[in-house]
Every structure is written in C-alpha cells, then in structure tokens.
Amino acid sequence: MATFGNLSDRLAETFKNLRTKGKLSAADVDGTVREIRRALLDADVALEVVKDFTGKVRERALGDEVSKALNPAQQVVQIVNDELVTILGGQQRRLEFAKKPPTIIMLAGLQGAGKTTLAGKLAKWLAKDGHTPLLVAADLQRPNAVTQLEVVARQAGVAVYAPEPGNGVGDPVKVARDGVKYALQKVHDVVIVDTAGRLGVDAELMKQAANIRKAINPDEVLFVIDAMIGQDAVATAKAFQDGVDFTGVVLTKLDGDARGGAALSVASLTGRPIMFASTGEGLDDFEPFHPDRMAGRILDLGDILTLIEQAQGAFDEDEARKVAEKFATDTFTLDDFLGQMQQLRNMGSIKKMMSMLPGAGAMKAQLDNFDEREIVRTEAIIQSMTKLERTTPKLLNGSRRMRIARGSGSSVTEVNQLVQRFEQAAKMMKTVAKGGMPNIPGMGPIPGAGYGGKPKVQQKKKGSKSGNPAKRAAENAAIASGVKPAGETMRADAGGSGFGLGSGAQPGRGKAGGPTEDEMAALQKMLGR
Amino acid sequence: MAERTPWSLSGALRGMFAKKTIDADTWDDLEDALLQADFGPTVTEAVITDLHAKVARYNTTDPVDLQRMLREGIEERLSVLDSTLTLSERPAVVLVVGVNGVGKTTTIGKFAKFLHTYGRSVVIGAADTFRAGAVEQLSTWAERAGAQIVKPQMTGQDPASVAFQTVEKAKNEGIEIVLIDTAGRLQTKGGLMDELTKIRRVVEKQGPIAEVLLVLDATTGQNGLAQAEAFIEHAGVTGLVLTKLDGSARGGFVLAVQEKTGIPIKLVGQGEGINDLTGFTPHVFAQKLVG
Ligand SMILES: Nc1nc2c(ncn2[C@@H]2O[C@H](COP(=O)(O)OP(=O)(O)OP(=O)(O)O)[C@@H](O)[C@H]2O)c(=O)[nH]1
Ligand SMILES: [Mg+2]
Numbered sequence: 001m002a003t004f005g006n007l008s009d010r011l012a013e014t015f016k017n018l019r020t021k022g023k024l025s026a027a028d029v030d031g032t033v034r035e036i037r038r039a040l041l042d043a044d045v046a047l048e049v050v051k052d053f054t055g056k057v058r059e060r061a062l063g064d065e066v067s068k069a070l071n072p073a074q075q076v077v078q079i080v081n082d083e084l085v086t087i088l089g090g091q092q093r094r095l096e097f098a099k100k101p102p103t104i105i106m107l108a109g110l111q112g113a114g115k116t117t118l119a120g121k122l123a124k125w126l127a128k129d130g131h132t133p134l135l136v137a138a139d140l141q142r143p144n145a146v147t148q149l150e151v152v153a154r155q156a157g158v159a160v161y162a163p164e165p166g167n168g169v170g171d172p173v174k175v176a177r178d179g180v181k182y183a184l185q186k187v188h189d190v191v192i193v194d195t196a197g198r199l200g201v202d203a204e205l206m207k208q209a210a211n212i213r214k215a216i217n218p219d220e221v222l223f224v225i226d227a228m229i230g231q232d233a234v235a236t237a238k239a240f241q242d243g244v245d246f247t248g249v250v251l252t253k254l255d256g257d258a259r260g261g262a263a264l265s266v267a268s269l270t271g272r273p274i275m276f277a278s279t280g281e282g283l284d285d286f287e288p289f290h291p292d293r294m295a296g297r298i299l300d301l302g303d304i305l306t307l308i309e310q311a312q313g314a315f316d317e318d319e320a321r322k323v324a325e326k327f328a329t330d331t332f333t334l335d336d337f338l339g340q341m342q343q344l345r346n347m348g349s350i351k352k353m354m355s356m357l358p359g360a361g362a363m364k365a366q367l368d369n370f371d372e373r374e375i376v377r378t379e380a381i382i383q384s385m386t387k388l389e390r391t392t393p394k395l396l397n398g399s400r401r402m403r404i405a406r407g408s409g410s411s412v413t414e415v416n417q418l419v420q421r422f423e424q425a426a427k428m429m430k431t432v433a434k435g436g437m438p439n440i441p442g443m444g445p446i447p448g449a450g451y452g453g454k455p456k457v458q459q460k461k462k463g464s465k466s467g468n469p470a471k472r473a474a475e476n477a478a479i480a481s482g483v484k485p486a487g488e489t490m491r492a493d494a495g496g497s498g499f500g501l502g503s504g505a506q507p508g509r510g511k512a513g514g515p516t517e518d519e520m521a522a523l524q525k526m527l528g529r
Numbered sequence: 530m531a532e533r534t535p536w537s538l539s540g541a542l543r544g545m546f547a548k549k550t551i552d553a554d555t556w557d558d559l560e561d562a563l564l565q566a567d568f569g570p571t572v573t574e575a576v577i578t579d580l581h582a583k584v585a586r587y588n589t590t591d592p593v594d595l596q597r598m599l600r601e602g603i604e605e606r607l608s609v610l611d612s613t614l615t616l617s618e619r620p621a622v623v624l625v626v627g628v629n630g631v632g633k634t635t636t637i638g639k640f641a642k643f644l645h646t647y648g649r650s651v652v653i654g655a656a657d658t659f660r661a662g663a664v665e666q667l668s669t670w671a672e673r674a675g676a677q678i679v680k681p682q683m684t685g686q687d688p689a690s691v692a693f694q695t696v697e698k699a700k701n702e703g704i705e706i707v708l709i710d711t712a713g714r715l716q717t718k719g720g721l722m723d724e725l726t727k728i729r730r731v732v733e734k735q736g737p738i739a740e741v742l743l744v745l746d747a748t749t750g751q752n753g754l755a756q757a758e759a760f761i762e763h764a765g766v767t768g769l770v771l772t773k774l775d776g777s778a779r780g781g782f783v784l785a786v787q788e789k790t791g792i793p794i795k796l797v798g799q800g801e802g803i804n805d806l807t808g809f810t811p812h813v814f815a816q817k818l819v820g
Binding site: 038041043046047111112113117141142143145147149152155226229230239253257258259261 | 564
C-alpha cells in the first residue's frame with residue numbers, strides 16, 4: 001500500500017502549503033481534493049462514489065461552515081472524516097429480530113466472499129446471547145460447502161440442517177424452505193441460511209437467490225462482501241440489490257491490509273447499513289461494524305479506538321486508575337514505569353498493538369527490531385535502584401547511575417537511555433492525562449472526530465475517564481521503552497494499518513495474541529456499554 | 530450457463546470510440562473506464578500519458594486509432610513476460626498459494642482435469658489442513674479430474690508433511706505432476722506466510738519446485754499488488770492465475786502487478802465448471818479487455 005504513498009503523506013504535503021497561507025483558497029482546496037480523490041481510488045472506493053464524495057468535500061471546504069478555530073489542514077481532515085462517517089454510519093443499526101420467531105437471516109454474495117465462515121460466526125455470536133440458531137446448508141453448488149457448514153456448526157456449537165449432499169445435488173430453494181419449517185418444529189429462534197456464491201452477472205443464479213428469498217421471506221438478507229474487492233463492488237452490489245434486495249452488509253477479511261474502500265462504495269450506492277465486520281478465520285473474529293474506525297482505515301489514519309480498547313482489555317482496571325491519578329498529580333515514578341511495561345507483556349503481542357497506530361506501515365521496521373527482552377533489561381536496571389531513586393529520578397546523578405549500571409549488569413549509557421525514555425514517557429503521559437493527545441507531526445492535534453475516535457471515547461465514558469489516559473499513556477510507555485524514536489510513533493505516514501489486525505487468536509493457527517474474551521468483556525463493562 | 534455480460538471495457542468504451550474525433554471528453558471517459566477496471570490511479574495515469582504522447586506523435590484525431598493504441602499498449606505490456614508453464618521436471622511439483630477464497634482449490638481441480646486430458650498422471654496434495662471441509666472439497670475435485678489425492682492423516686496435520694508425502698508418492702509411483710493445495714492466508718499474517726516458506730522448503734528437499742502459482746481473484750482491487758509482493762517474497766511465486774474473469778470484474782490491477790513484480794500470468798479461470806480454465810494469451814486478454 002505504501003507503494004503509492006498514502007493520503008496522510010500527501011495531505012501533510014499539501015497542508016504544508018496550506019498552513020503558511022493561513023486560509024483555504026479555491027486553488028488550495030482543489031489541490032487537496034485531488035489528493036483525496038487519489039487516496040480514495042487507491043483505497044478502492046468506487047469511482048462514482050469518489051466523484052460524489054470529493055464534490056461534497058470541496059463544497060464544504062469552500063463554504064463558511066468551517067471552524068475558524070482550526071487550521072486549514074485540520075479543517076479538511078475533519079470535513080473528510082465527517083463525510084466518511086456520515087456515509088458509513090448514517091444507517092447504523094442492529095439485527096432486526098422477528099416479532100414471532102424464528103428470525104430468518106439469509107446470506108448472499110460472490111464466490112469466496114466468506115459466507116459459510118460468517119454463518120458460523122454469526123451463529124456463535126447469537127448463541128452467546130442466548131439464542132438458539134439453526135444453520136441451513138443451502139449452498140449445494142460449491143463442492144463440499146455442506147461439509148464445511150457442518151464442521152463450522154460443530155465448532156460453533158450450534159445445530160445444522162443439511163438434508164442434501166450438495167455438489168450440485170438438491171434444490172436450494174426447497175432446502176431453505178424446509179430449513180425454516182424444521183426450525184419451527186425444533187424451536188430454534190434464529191435461522192441462518194447459507195447460500196452458494198454467485199456472480200452479479202449470472203442472471204440464472206441471481207434468480208435462484210431471489211427465489212430463495214421469496215420462499216423464506218427473511219427478516220434480514222445480509223450481503224457478504226470481501227474487503228479486498230475493487231471497483232467491481234459497484235456492479236456487484238447493484239446486482240445483488242436488484243436481485244435479492246439485501247437489508248444489510250457484512251464486510252469480511254478486514255484482518256488483511258486492504259483499505260476497504262468497498263465499504264464506502266456499497267454503503268453509499270445502496271444506502272444499506274454495514275452491520276458487521278469479519279476479521280479473521282476463527283469463529284470469534286467477528287464484531288459489529290464501527291463506521292468511525294472504517295473511516296480512519298480508508299484514510300489510513302490508523303485506528304486509535306481499537307488500540308485503546310485493546311489496551312483497556314488487557315490492563316488491570318485498578319492499576320490503571322491509580323496510574324492515571326499519578327499522571328494527573330505528577331507523581332509518576334520509575335516504579336510505575338516498570339509496572340506499566342510489565343503490564344504490557346500481558347497484553348500479548350506488543351507489535352500487534354503498535355501496528356494499529358497511525359503510520360504503522362513505516363514503523364514496521366522498527367517494530368521488527370523491537371525486542372521484548374528490552375523489558376527484561378529495563379526491569380533489571382530499575383530493580384537495581386533504591387526506592388528513593390525510583391520515586392525521585394532527579395536524584396540519579398553520575399555516581400548513582402554508575403552503581404546502578406554495575407548492579408544490573410548494563411552500561412551507564414543504557415541507564416542513561418532508560419532515564420531519558422522514562423522522562424519522555426512521563427512527559428507524554430502528562431499531556432495525555434490533561435486530556436490532550438500527542439501530536440501528529442506536521443498536522444497538529446486534530447479536534448473533533450479527527451483521527452479515529454479518541455475524543456469520542458472520552459465523551460462516551462465520562463465516569464471512568466481516568467482509565468483511558470492511563471491506557472494511552474501505557475501504550476506510550478511501551479513505545480518509550482523499546483521502540484525508538486519514541487516521539488515519532490505518531491508519524492502519519494505509510495499505510496497498512498487497520499483495525500482488523502486486532503482480531504484475536506486463531507486456535508491452532510498462526511500466533512496467538514490480543515486481548516481475550518474476558519478482557520474484552522471487562523472493557524465493555526467498564527465503558528458502560 | 531445463463532446469459533452474461535462479457536467482462537470487458539468495451540461497454541464503457543463503446544460510446545467513446547464511436548465518436549468522430551478525440552476531444553477532452555474522450556480522455557475523461559478513457560480515464561474513468563480504466564479506473565473502473567481497477568487499473569488503479571497510478572497505472573491509469575501512466576497509460577493515459579503514454580497515449581497522449583502517441584496521439585500527438587501520430588497526429589491522429591480518430592478515436593479508433595486511440596482504441597487500437599490502447600489495446601496494443603496493454604498487449605505489449607503483458608507480452609514482455611513469458612506465460613508458458615514449466616512442467617518438464619519429473620515429478621513437476623506445482624504449489625498453489627493465495628489469500629482466502631480466491632479459487633485455489635477450484636483451480637487445482639480444473640488444472641488437474643486439464644493435465645489429465647493431456648494424458649498426464651496427476652497427484653494432488655491436500656495441504657490445506659486448516660479450513661473446514663477443505664480436504665473433502667479437494668477430494669471431490671480430484672475425483673472429477675481423475676487424479677489421485679494424498680490427504681492428511683488427521684485434521685490440523687502439518688501442511689508441510691502432507692506436501693512432502695505427496696511428492697514422495699509421486700516419486701515412488703512415477704506420477705508426473707504434483708499439485709499442492711494450500712490453505713488461504715492473508716498476506717499480512719506473518720506466521721502463516723512463514724508456514725508457506727516452510728512448506729516450500731520441505732518440498733524442495735525432494736527436488737526443485739516447478740511452479741509456484743499465486744491465485745488472484747479478478748474482483749480484487751488495489752490490494753492485489755500487496756498480495757503479490759508478499760507471496761513472492763515468502764513463497765517464491767513463479768506465475769499468476771487470474772480467476773473469476775467470468776464476472777463483471779476486469780482485473781485491471783494485474784497490469785500493475787506484472788509491471789511491479791515481473792511475474793507473468795499463466796492461467797485464467799472463467800467459471801466454476803471443471804473446463805473453465807485456459808492458458809493466458811496477452812493478445813486475447815487485451816482484445817477482450819479493450820474490444
Ligand atoms: N465464478 C467463478 N467462481 C470461481 C472461480 N474459481 C473459483 N470460484 C469459486 O470461488 C469460491 C472459492 O473457491 P475455492 O477454490 O474454494 O477458493 P480457495 O482459494 O481454495 O479458498 P480457501 O481454500 O477457502 O482459501 C468457490 O465458490 C468457487 O466455486 C472462477 O473462475 N469463476
Ligand atoms: Mg481451498
């Protein structure tokens with residue numbers, strides 16, 4: 001993605017000129033709009049949507065509504081972000097449950113979009129909420145799609161209705177219809193009908209999908225679309241809208257690094273809400289769709305919100321609150337610094353977390369160099385300090401540092417570096433604790449919905465506000481403790497960040513990491529959701 | 530099969546090439562058409578700049594000339610690379626890789642059939658030991674194609690060991706071609722990409738790999754390039770397979786892929802039927818794309 005340079009880079013470039021001029025002229029706006037257009041195209045947003053979108057941004061940027069409090073660069077980013085969130089989230093809503101069960105959900109989409117896996121995820125998610133979903137195997141086309149659904153059902157611990165072997169044998173319309181009957185008999189309150197993948201241009205198969213819809217009269221028809229899809233999203237979304245008239249959209253494979261412009265295209269062209277995001281191959285890699293995150297992703301401004309949530313999931317609440325108080329009252333010590341870092345280790349992969357920061361692409365090299373053993377070294381150094389030294393780092397003169405170096409088996413330079421990083425971290429944390437946020441060099445802090453929803457979190461969770469900066473600060477501590485240069489981690493360049501990266505561990509596959517379910521649940525509780 | 534709109538730019542370009550003279554609208558329309566075919570902003574810009582220069586050089590105002598130049602330009606770009614499959618080793622081992630759901634397993638089924646038709650003996654290795662139903666899906670294809678199959682002894686078995694056993698079987702029994710299916714993986718998952726490197730390494734213990742085919746879905750947008758780069762790095766891709774060209778997607782991103790990576794397209798998938806696979810010919814591709 002970084003191949004073409006990303007929007008943040010290019011906007012920062014345009015903004016440089018804008019800032020010196022102080023206000024937005026038509027020429028400034030045109031230049032900026034051109035960059036936005038290009039970024040959106042690189043992100044695979046459909047051309048007609050891009051045209052429409054940039055038109056609106058241009059109009060607003062030239063209008064009077066722009067806040068005089070913001071610098072021009074910030075104004076444009078805010079307008080763009082607002083527009084994105086409006087399109088992506090204008091229609092936010094939850095699953096519609098039938099007044100009289102069973103609730104019938106039909107899945108439809110192109111081949112390979114991820115419908116069958118999604119069926120399992122959705123079922124598992126609903127089962128967790130006390131529902132008793134039934135999966136219906138109406139993909140009788142793709143070889144062994146039926147087998148796959150059966151396995152997925154078993155993994156999700158839900159029932160499956162699969163009367164036909166598939167592989168071209170059996171009538172999907174009949175299976176779907178019988179499946180609903182079966183659910184009534186066996187008192188399942190939700191029916192999820194998996195259907196074969198089909199192309200928008202395949203009139204015959206689109207008709208079959210329409211027939212399935214007619215036969216079961218679903219409460220929801222979910223259009224499942226791959227986040228990696230390009231401009232074809234337009235033709236496909238329109239074909240499925242005409243063909244089966246879906247009621248909601250699910251975006252899959254968001255754990256990759258596709259920017260997912262299709263989300264914007266589909267939402268904008270069909271007016272249907274994007275309801276869920278699928279973020280991995282494990283059945284738990286599934287979540288309600290967050291428009292603000294997607295906006296940040298399309299623009300490649302990182303996903304601060306997810307990062308914060310992950311941190312919150314992994315951190316001990318009390319500890320966090322204590323630390324937050326300390327930032328506020330300016331008594332953050334080396335002991336706290338160490339504590340923070342040790343907490344970070346519980347967070348699973350630091351690298352994974354870091355990769356969600358804006359500009360993570362450019363940080364990749366640094367991340368790869370990041371050595372968790374650094375934490376062990378830091379531990380040794382801090383533990384060689386006296387209690388007084390830990391609480392009053394100012395005491396650390398030359399001879400004390402020498403003693404500490406000897407005691408911890410490190411060099412004085414290393415001790416110096418640690419103290420320096422600590423001071424940097426303390427400074428950063430103070431900023432955060434006071435409600436500010438670290439700057440994106442070249443852009444300044446962005447107010448409002450700015451870059452990815454952090455301010456929103458603060459609004460949302462007034463009560464536990466203290467927790468939040470702590471997590472943020474902690475993440476800065478991680479940066480300060482190992483990933484250099486600390487001050488530059490917010491650099492808004494390079495692509496590839498995405499909220500999907502946060503998807504949890506896949507049992508038996510790849511490396512585990514990220515917060516556990518319990519941690520996420522604790523977070524939800526904390527946020528009062 | 531039902532009636533289908535052909536995948537090509539020709540619809541988008543028809544109006545434009547029907548005009549009498551090239552004007553500003555022609556260029557705008559051309560740009561739109563290329564962008565909508567997933568050429569991406571960078572390649573689109575390059576193609577248009579190139580065409581501008583050509584139109585000036587040949588001093589033409591006829592849109593028909595423009596169309597021909599576009600077609601020839603694309604063909605030229607694609608012909609630089611050699612699309613021939615190298616399957617002369619015995620056994621010729623072909624590793625098939627790609628992100629989730631692009632059509633790896635289906636391609637193997639079709640390819641096995643194709644080879645079988647030409648009298649080659651084929652054994653397929655079910656090294657996707659991860660996805661639910663993957664082994665069964667591949668078995669069905671093997672059966673349809675008249676190929677043998679080596680399956681894992683248990684679910685979740687190390688894919689490299691399945692691949693190894695498949696090659697071993699081919700050697701022991703004198704089977705000519707080995708096709709190895711692998712689990713879909715997103716190119717961003719380091720651990721899974723390393724797994725691929727391992728499969729490759731283990732297979733190479735028994736001899737060189739003839740082809741590593743990366744399957745790309747024509748509906749993919751600009752992410753296709755990132756996919757190609759990562760798989761080339763971790764799996765040593767030697768050829769591309771472009772699937773789902775029977776849909777409305779044009780797969781224009783492969784131009785950028787070819788240019789950046791120098792890896793040729795070798796096969797094209799155009800449907801879910803066992804015969805819906807063809808070799809790649811730049812001329813035909815450009816002809817179909819531009820009209
Ligand atoms: N229309 C069309 N569909 C295709 C083509 N190739 C594959 N498919 C379909 O795409 C879907 C995914 O194909 P698979 O072969 O299972 O893809 P895969 O890459 O093996 O998938 P995973 O192993 O799950 O990663 C299936 O429904 C196939 O029938 C093609 O050329 N055209
Ligand atoms: Mg497969």
